[in-house]
Amino acid sequence: MGTVAELQQKSAELRKFFDQHLPYARPIPVLADFVRIQHELMWGGVWLVDGLDLKLRSFATITAQCVNGYDFGVEHQVRTGLTIGITPRQIKGIFIQLLFYAGVPATVSGLRIAQEVINEREEWKSDDVPLDVDWLNSIEDMLKQGKSLRIKNWGELADQEIEGSLARQMVPEAAELVDGYHFGQVWALADLSQKERMVCILAALMCRGHLKQLKRHVGYALEAGLNRKEVCEVFAQAGWYRGWPYVEDALEQANEVFEERGI
Amino acid sequence: MTRAEDLARKAANLHAFIDQHVPQGRLTGALPDISKDYVKLQEEVMWGGVWQVPGLDITLRSLATISAQCVNGWDFGLQHQIRVGLSLGMSPQKIKGIFLQLLFYAGIPATVFALTQAQKVINEQKMWQEEDREPLKAEWLASVEEKLERGRQLRRNCWGQQADLDLESTLSQELTPETADLVDAYNYGEAWARGDLTPKERTVCILVALMCRGHMRQLKQHIGYALNLGISQREICEVFSQAGWYRGWPYVEEALEQAKSVFEEKGGSFGN
Numbered sequence: 001m002g003t004v005a006e007l008q009q010k011s012a013e014l015r016k017f018f019d020q021h022l023p024y025a026r027p028i029p030v031l032a033d034f035v036r037i038q039h040e041l042m043w044g045g046v047w048l049v050d051g052l053d054l055k056l057r058s059f060a061t062i063t064a065q066c067v068n069g070y071d072f073g074v075e076h077q078v079r080t081g082l083t084i085g086i087t088p089r090q091i092k093g094i095f096i097q098l099l100f101y102a103g104v105p106a107t108v109s110g111l112r113i114a115q116e117v118i119n120e121r122e123e124w125k126s127d128d129v130p131l132d133v134d135w136l137n138s139i140e141d142m143l144k145q146g147k148s149l150r151i152k153n154w155g156e157l158a159d160q161e162i163e164g165s166l167a168r169q170m171v172p173e174a175a176e177l178v179d180g181y182h183f184g185q186v187w188a189l190a191d192l193s194q195k196e197r198m199v200c201i202l203a204a205l206m207c208r209g210h211l212k213q214l215k216r217h218v219g220y221a222l223e224a225g226l227n228r229k230e231v232c233e234v235f236a237q238a239g240w241y242r243g244w245p246y247v248e249d250a251l252e253q254a255n256e257v258f259e260e261r262g263i
Numbered sequence: 264m265t266r267a268e269d270l271a272r273k274a275a276n277l278h279a280f281i282d283q284h285v286p287q288g289r290l291t292g293a294l295p296d297i298s299k300d301y302v303k304l305q306e307e308v309m310w311g312g313v314w315q316v317p318g319l320d321i322t323l324r325s326l327a328t329i330s331a332q333c334v335n336g337w338d339f340g341l342q343h344q345i346r347v348g349l350s351l352g353m354s355p356q357k358i359k360g361i362f363l364q365l366l367f368y369a370g371i372p373a374t375v376f377a378l379t380q381a382q383k384v385i386n387e388q389k390m391w392q393e394e395d396r397e398p399l400k401a402e403w404l405a406s407v408e409e410k411l412e413r414g415r416q417l418r419r420n421c422w423g424q425q426a427d428l429d430l431e432s433t434l435s436q437e438l439t440p441e442t443a444d445l446v447d448a449y450n451y452g453e454a455w456a457r458g459d460l461t462p463k464e465r466t467v468c469i470l471v472a473l474m475c476r477g478h479m480r481q482l483k484q485h486i487g488y489a490l491n492l493g494i495s496q497r498e499i500c501e502v503f504s505q506a507g508w509y510r511g512w513p514y515v516e517e518a519l520e521q522a523k524s525v526f527e528e529k530g531g532s533f534g535n
Contacts, residue, residue, distance in 0.1 A: 002406070002407060003405055003406045003407070004403070004405050004407070005405065030359075030378040030379055030381065030382040031362075031363065033363065033399070033401065033457075034359075034366070034374065034375075034378060036403075037363075037453065037454075038371065041445055041449050042371070045441075045442070045445045046442050046445060049439075049442055050441075065372060068336070068370070068372045069336070070336065070372045070375075070376055072372075073372040073375070073376075209476070209477055232438040232439045233442075235439070236435065236442040236443075237442075239370070240370060240371055241370050241371050241372055242369075242370040242372075243367075243368050243370040243373070243472070243476060244367050244368065244370075244435075244446055245368060245472075245473060245476065245481050246476070246478070247435055248433055248435055248478075249480070249481070251434035251435055251438050252480075254438070255434055255437075
């Protein structure tokens with residue numbers, strides 16, 4: 001695993017990379033020991049573990065911060081994401097995707113903070129262009145498009161499970177609105193890849209403790225092209241920003257799926 | 264029969280005690296005048312009642328409450344309870360130690376937020392500020408391997424052989440080993456080795472964090488570790504019931520269900 005000096009050096013390098021893009025004052029340290037631990041552990045350690053791309057780590061972290069709901073945390077991680085090359089549109093895309101997993105207030109708060117951070121820099125502001133969107137006119141069209149996207153990305157079984165959900169049976173009007181706008185409209189936006197959406201969804205379900213639904217979505221993630229290691233690393237990354245016990249809970253679900261599939 | 268006026272009197276006594284250390288009278292004035300009914304209820308139930316139930320030391324009640332507030336994440340709640348903790352005689356370093364310990368159970372943002380709130384409160388009083396400047400004895404180890412080794416020893420000594428075996432063979436050790444090693448090294452090998460909190464205090468914080476986030480399977484394991492450390496059944500139950508007031512009572516029922524099954528498995532009679 002290496003020495004602390006190595007972790008510190010790796011941390012300093014990564015932070016130097018961020019800092020050239022971050023001409024702002026870092027927050028005042030309130031506990032020097034914590035800052036030290038955090039540098040070694042996070043920037044020297046966790047963020048650089050093999051098996052998950054740095055940008056996808058950033059997607060997972062922004063999602064966890066969105067669920068946590070601390071302004072300073074969302075702000076810091078949005079800035080980190082923009083610095084490593086996630087576009088302003090993609091950042092906003094994360095919060096729009098999370099609408100269906102974390103709720104309206106989390107999305108609104110995330111978007112509001114994202115806009116403030118984007119406005120800090122000219123190059124981010126000029127990148128913040130509206131998407132060319134083909135908005136569908138009827139819920140029926142959205143449901144139809146959503147179904148085909150869902151089958152394409154998550155497979156037949158996922159489609160059956162979602163169509164057979166309790167929400168579809170017991171609150172059908174609302175469930176159709178969710179599914180229509182989520183799968184039919186938001187998924188058709190070009191800002192995020194399916195893999196990126198999946199990282200956000202897995203992190204959101206883990207961070208809120210929806211373990212039954214998380215298990216199903218681990219299966220969908222594998223269908224969508226994430227590998228076993230990536231799924232586990234998404235949890236390990238997001239867990240630092242939400243609490244490690246969530247990782248153990250999530251891995252228990254993931255492991256069952258891996259065993260069922262023999263991978 | 265316990266009469267409401269007795270509770271109100273006990274609340275006033277406790278307030279008077281805490282207020283001696285808060286000359287500005289911040290504690291009694293901490294709650295804005297938002298609802299007289301609520302204030303009356305809270306005085307009787309909490310300060311006159313729950314905080315003074317026998318079976319758990321008041322400082323440990325404060326630790327449990329601060330941990331619950333850290334998970335909740337409200338600035339007013341954290342500041343208020345940090346002030347209570349300091350007034351009860353906890354050192355600023357102990358307060359910060361709670362949040363450093365919770366890093367591994369509630370995540371980085373909760374720790375950063377709570378440390379920021381703690382610093383604000385500590386800066387309110389000269390006495391607290393001065394105590395805060397005293398350096399803490401901490402021996403930083405130079406490699407992750409050494410931290411892991413020291414951590415295992417501490418864990419085994421405090422929580423027992425079985426805890427060490429459980430925690431060596433978690434799914435995170437199997438599926439995300441690099442990160443799991445970092446968690447274990449910095450939690451048990453570094454945070455635990457600091458002199459700011461006792462193992463008993465750490466275990467109370469951990470039980471509360473696991474309860475307040477609803478991690479019941481892991482809570483059950485940790486109830487066993489708490490017993491191994493010498494925390495009594497009564498204390499464990501009181502930790503849950505104290506923290507539950509600050510997170511929601513249904514969490515208490517769930518946590519006690521886990522506790523009961525551990526107590527029964529261990530075969531001891533409940534209540535000791």
